[in-house]
């Protein structure tokens with residue numbers, strides 16, 4: 001586990017947390033030992049160093065109240081660690097993205113009932129806008145003066161954009177070998193993009209060190225991680241609401257740190273507990289690229305411990321070699337009867353093209369990974385093709401053009417004459 005044991009202050013000395021700053025959240029609770037601490041910029045359990053999670057006391061929440069809310073993640077604000085007046089604070093207002101029926105892809109794969117949850121249409125074109133919106137709210141309440149992150153790319157884009165809109169200084173750290181579009185998509189929003197010579201795990205370590213040194217820095221996925229991570233729950237809420245307040249039978253989710261997958265499961269559990277959906281079994285599947293598949297390797301070996309790896313894959317947004325929530329992903333996928341699977345870079349590319357040509361959705365390498373894993377799960381009999389299935393597309397293909405640029409191209413280059421066109425055989 002990569003959780004750091006040093007507590008880093010994200011709060012400027014002297015600021016007090018205002019009443020109701022975190023909505024219905026009541027405490028931080030350790031995922032390992034259950035120990036509770038007060039809401040604050042903490043992320044590691046003082047007793048056992050396990051990860052802290054938000055604990056709530058939910059009031060009665062109705063479907064009607066949610067449906068009357070804005071068409072973004074704040075419609076679920078009663079279920080998030082944010083204040084009731086959250087809509088008043090400038091943010092990127094992500095969420096309520098399309099849930100698309102994917103009949104062409106379903107036919108291609110031999111599935112009867114398939115949906116794509118398309119998160120590539122968020123403000124900075126990945127699901128990371130959801131988590132960053134929640135982290136920004138927490139940073140504000142803690143009086144943080146800098147909004148920062150280590151990132152595999154998409155998080156940097158989301159942090160830089162949200163910080164710009166909120167008028168808070170941003171500093172974002174990325175591996176220096178990152179895809180150029182992802183670098184530009186951050187640099188356009190901030191003059192403090194820092195490219196680090198190393199992989200994501202090196203960048204993450206550096207960020208934790210800085211968080212320990214600098215007072216008042218909110219690193220979204222380090223010292224405000226418990227608040228950040230809750231944003232991913234909204235993917236689960238939306239899937240259920242958009243299906244008409246029901247849970248799907250199977251859901252396929254990409255795994256980097258594993259946070260998103262654990263939170264979609266948490267969202268489904270909360271909806272059941274609140275009586276907003278009917279209780280029913282569902283299977284959760286995790287998707288990784290073979291070049292960075294520590295969770296899939298552990299799953300297949302039938303072990304509980306995750307052995308960190310050095311990533312080597314075109315799916316850079318999933319390239320976390322030491323996934324903080326990997327062990328919880330294993331638990332959830334095993335308990336629900338799902339699986340964790342991985343695919344080669346060639347399969348990732350094929351997945352991108354398959355989704356594009358069947359559904360008109362251009363996904364990035366993470367989505368290519370997820371679609372390719374879906375195909376592999378069907379082909380190997382691990383996923384039931386008769387059950388209702390949702391696959392999550394977490395990012396946009398324009399950010400990882402290089403992955404497919406050499407594999408798709410004009411069918412012909414011709415002079416502007418009918419004869420030249422006819423000669424191509426495309427008529």
Ligand SMILES: *Cc1c(COP(=O)(O)O)cnc(C)c1O
Nearest residue numbers: 154256257258259260366394395
């Ligand atoms: C970060 C990211 C993920 C995975 O997120 P985790 O919560 O760390 O597992 C998936 N897809 C894309 C496009 C991402 O940027």
Ligand SMILES: [Zn+2]
Nearest residue numbers: 030033045048
């Ligand atoms: Zn603990």
